[in-house]
Amino acid sequence: xxxxxxxxxxxxxxxxxxxxxxxxxxxxxxxxxxxxxxxxxxxxxxxxxxxxxxxxxxxxxxxxxxxxxxxxxxxxxxxxxxxxxxxxxxxxxxxxxxxxxxxxxxxxxxxxxxxxxxxxxxxxxxxxxxxxxxxxxxxxxxxxxxxx
Amino acid sequence: xxxxxxxxxxxxxxxxxxxxxxxxxxxxxxxxxxxxxxxxxxxxxxxxxxxxxxxxxxxxxxxxxxxxxxxxxxxxxxxxxxxxxxxxxxxxxxxxxxxxxxxx
Numbered sequence: 001x002x003x004x005x006x007x008x009x010x011x012x013x014x015x016x017x018x019x020x021x022x023x024x025x026x027x028x029x030x031x032x033x034x035x036x037x038x039x040x041x042x043x044x045x046x047x048x049x050x051x052x053x054x055x056x057x058x059x060x061x062x063x064x065x066x067x068x069x070x071x072x073x074x075x076x077x078x079x080x081x082x083x084x085x086x087x088x089x090x091x092x093x094x095x096x097x098x099x100x101x102x103x104x105x106x107x108x109x110x111x112x113x114x115x116x117x118x119x120x121x122x123x124x125x126x127x128x129x130x131x132x133x134x135x136x137x138x139x140x141x142x143x144x145x146x147x148x
Numbered sequence: 149x150x151x152x153x154x155x156x157x158x159x160x161x162x163x164x165x166x167x168x169x170x171x172x173x174x175x176x177x178x179x180x181x182x183x184x185x186x187x188x189x190x191x192x193x194x195x196x197x198x199x200x201x202x203x204x205x206x207x208x209x210x211x212x213x214x215x216x217x218x219x220x221x222x223x224x225x226x227x228x229x230x231x232x233x234x235x236x237x238x239x240x241x242x243x244x245x246x247x248x249x250x251x252x
Contacts, residue, residue, distance in 0.1 A: 026245050027238045030230040095223040102220045106213055113209075123201050127192070127210060131217045134185055141178065142224040145171070145231045148238075 032093035034146035038086060042143060045079050046136035049107075052076065053129040056120060066115045073111045080104045099139045106131065156247050160240035167239035168232045175228050182221045189214055 052072050056064060066073075084100040087093055110128055114120055193214070197207045 026241050028234055028241075030234045031227055095227045099220045099223050102216050106216060109209075109213065121202075123196055124206070127189075128213075130189065131213055135217050135220050138182075138221040138224040142227040145174075145224075145228050148235065 029092060031146050032090040032096070034143065034148070035090070038083070038096075039140055039143040041083055041086070042136055042140045045076070045083060046132070046140070048076055048079065049132045049136070050129065053125050053132075057122060057125050057129075061119065064119050066118060069114065073107075073114070077104070077107060077111065080107055096139065096142055099135070099142060103132070103135055103139070106135070156244060159247075160243045163243045164236040164240040167235045171228070171232045171235065175225060175232070178228070179225055182218070182225075185221075186214065186218055189217075 052069075055072075056069065059068070080100065080103055084097065084104060087097045087100050090096075106128075113124075193202075193207065193210050196202045197204070202210070
């Protein structure tokens with residue numbers, strides 16, 4: 001009698017779970033929806049930054065003043081802020097948002113250092129170019145894996 | 149119409165494993181790559197400090213930046229792990245739902 005009762009209860013909860021899963025759409029979501037335009041934007045900004053460092057490296061040391069590169073610093077800063085906003089408004093997207101915040105933080109550090117020192121050494125250019133490459137690869141992979 | 153829970157559970161397990169088998173391998177591979185990159189970056193930095201190419205202040209700032217880059221890279225591992233879990237659960241649930249749909 002008790003066994004039969006437990007069987008009925010189990011059946012009821014099983015059917016209830018199935019019904020609830022149907023109602024909820026049957027899928028779980030832990031990460032934001034994949035956005036190809038975001039992935040393309042990550043690659044575009046990465047290229048923009050890489051080109052910036054390539055030009056800086058080709059420029060004579062005496063010509064590497066902050067003033068000569070101010071416009072590029074600001075353009076890239078705005079691009080990073082736009083990407084940050086786009087990431088922030090997506091649900092389940094904390095990691096990508098934090099990555100973009102880090103990219104912006106490093107870029108602003110570059111800008112402030114250049115402004116304060118009025119020059120940048122080849123060593124620092126190569127170092128920062130490499131850091132941004134690694135950072136943007138991480139961001140692009142992070143977006144790509146959201147694709148089902 | 150019968151509802152063989154053992155067969156369904158086995159099929160769910162198989163669907164989950166099949167859905168993530170390639171992605172799961174990418175996680176340790178990328179983690180290894182992250183630390184290889186970090187090793188190389190720190191080696192270059194230490195050499196530059198020892199030869200006096202960069203000042204102590206620059207060295208300290210570069211270490212701070214490296215920590216940030218590493219943090220960003222590890223965040224990708226977190227996304228990869230969540231995406232894999234999502235894929236596995238959804239593949240398994242699809243098998244269950246398909247089996248239930250046949251019954252209804």
